[in-house]
Amino acid sequence: MRKPGKIAPAKGKLGVLTPGVGAVSTTFMAGVELVRKGAALPIGSLTQMGTIRLGKRTEGRAPKIRDFVSLAGLNDLVFGGWDIFPDTAHEAAKKAGVLDASHLSKVQPFLQGVKPMKAAFDQNYVKNLHGTHVKQAKNKFDLAEQLRDDIREFKKKSKVDRTVMVWCASTEIFLKPEKIHDTLASFERAMKENHESIAPSMLYAYAAIQEGVPFANGAPNLTAELPALVELAKEKNVPICGKDFKTGQTLMKTILSPGFKARMIGVKGWFSTNILGNRDGEVLDDPGSFKTKEESKLGALEYIFQPKLYPELYGDLYHKVRINYYPPRGDNKEGWDNIDIFGWLGYPMQIKVDFLCRDSILAAPIVLDLVLFLDLAQRAGMRGIQEWLSFYFKSPMCAPELYPEHDLFIQLMKLKNTLRWMMGEDLITHLGAEYYD
Numbered sequence: 001m002r003k004p005g006k007i008a009p010a011k012g013k014l015g016v017l018t019p020g021v022g023a024v025s026t027t028f029m030a031g032v033e034l035v036r037k038g039a040a041l042p043i044g045s046l047t048q049m050g051t052i053r054l055g056k057r058t059e060g061r062a063p064k065i066r067d068f069v070s071l072a073g074l075n076d077l078v079f080g081g082w083d084i085f086p087d088t089a090h091e092a093a094k095k096a097g098v099l100d101a102s103h104l105s106k107v108q109p110f111l112q113g114v115k116p117m118k119a120a121f122d123q124n125y126v127k128n129l130h131g132t133h134v135k136q137a138k139n140k141f142d143l144a145e146q147l148r149d150d151i152r153e154f155k156k157k158s159k160v161d162r163t164v165m166v167w168c169a170s171t172e173i174f175l176k177p178e179k180i181h182d183t184l185a186s187f188e189r190a191m192k193e194n195h196e197s198i199a200p201s202m203l204y205a206y207a208a209i210q211e212g213v214p215f216a217n218g219a220p221n222l223t224a225e226l227p228a229l230v231e232l233a234k235e236k237n238v239p240i241c242g243k244d245f246k247t248g249q250t251l252m253k254t255i256l257s258p259g260f261k262a263r264m265i266g267v268k269g270w271f272s273t274n275i276l277g278n279r280d281g282e283v284l285d286d287p288g289s290f291k292t293k294e295e296s297k298l299g300a301l302e303y304i305f306q307p308k309l310y311p312e313l314y315g316d317l318y319h320k321v322r323i324n325y326y327p328p329r330g331d332n333k334e335g336w337d338n339i340d341i342f343g344w345l346g347y348p349m350q351i352k353v354d355f356l357c358r359d360s361i362l363a364a365p366i367v368l369d370l371v372l373f374l375d376l377a378q379r380a381g382m383r384g385i386q387e388w389l390s391f392y393f394k395s396p397m398c399a400p401e402l403y404p405e406h407d408l409f410i411q412l413m414k415l416k417n418t419l420r421w422m423m424g425e426d427l428i429t430h431l432g433a434e435y436y437d
């Protein structure tokens, strides 16, 4: 195993670029500013609130994560982004309707200062959106070049030392990896030929990696999960991760299902339905975008339950996920789950979960943690896929020969052990035999 490198200090400003200045990204930006002003707490953020145990349980060492590893401070973050609508982050946040007026008024001038750059967009990939604030170019390669110019211009203007990009834009239609995604040469050729399997999100990922900017994908789109881009990330020393922020219903799934499996409780059916009324819901009303989300949401249970290892318990599991666009609810989604379980001697039982959640409130701290951890990873010389950040994703990216780890608790252990490993601390296995010697 490669040894962790020396971690470069988090000196200077850290730029944060989000393709998509919508509900999630404005809730994230506004939240960081409210925390900086001392007007709110960064609840839900592991980097800001979390601690990490070091050494033996008898040592009593449990510093805050942000005091243990060198993370950029919130005061050093500078924001920018792209959107297909010209609304400032303030207008976008008002339209998204996540934060109330008392919060928004406190950060109004700050949010008004974030004006999105013109987007690389193509309606063929997000059917239900009609944007006007979009770039013109002779081909997709040229579009990517324009994005690279934007990144360089942003770095120069905002005087940042380092930059991270997090995809917070709409979910694109379902695409599968193809031959053209295999190598950088075929990928670039396909961009020049306007190949239909090159989606706009891939152009942002390509531009970020080429500019040495770590990239996280908050949506379920294929985006950077391509051999060509993973290779490029390694070559350019860029950490990347994805896909699809693990928030509401899937978060609950990956909390509950490891518990059922731990106790060898069988599951016969898991029916999940959602109603939501934000722009994300409108986009997901299109079957192409829904298919991408559906694939992402379905994966977790299959991997956690391992039906091949436990055919009597999970071999017949029927898993169904529905998302319904229902405007009256706005960003306040309701996710219902009906879980048909069975216990000793096969006796059936049921569990109902009704999660009245706030999508962007759950997603915003994830964006913050990803920004800070990706920047840390880059300063530590880590590159390519960062599987230790799978804690934050519904469809975690991992090496092609591996299956993704979905269990939230294993993911958290992996994340914290990675931090210990980076800092040269002992890994914690929870064996604990030494206490009884």
Ligand SMILES: NC(=O)c1ccc[n+]([C@@H]2O[C@H](COP(=O)([O-])OP(=O)(O)OC[C@H]3O[C@@H](n4cnc5c(N)ncnc54)[C@H](O)[C@@H]3O)[C@@H](O)[C@H]2O)c1
Pocket (backbone or CB within 6 Å): 019, 020, 021, 022, 023, 024, 025, 082, 083, 084, 085, 096, 119, 120, 121, 122, 126, 129, 131, 167, 168, 169, 170, 171, 172, 200, 201, 218, 219, 220, 244, 245, 246, 247, 248, 278, 279, 280, 358, 359, 360, 362, 363
């Ligand atoms: N909120 C959550 O809990 C959550 C969880 C997992 C994933 N996500 C994903 O995060 C993304 C953002 O969610 P949201 O609620 O903020 O959605 P949103 O619709 O409010 O914001 C997305 C923004 O992206 C813009 N956009 C679309 N295509 C673009 C492009 N090519 N370039 C630049 N901008 C573009 C849209 O105009 C919109 O303003 C979605 O893909 C969503 O599926 C959200």
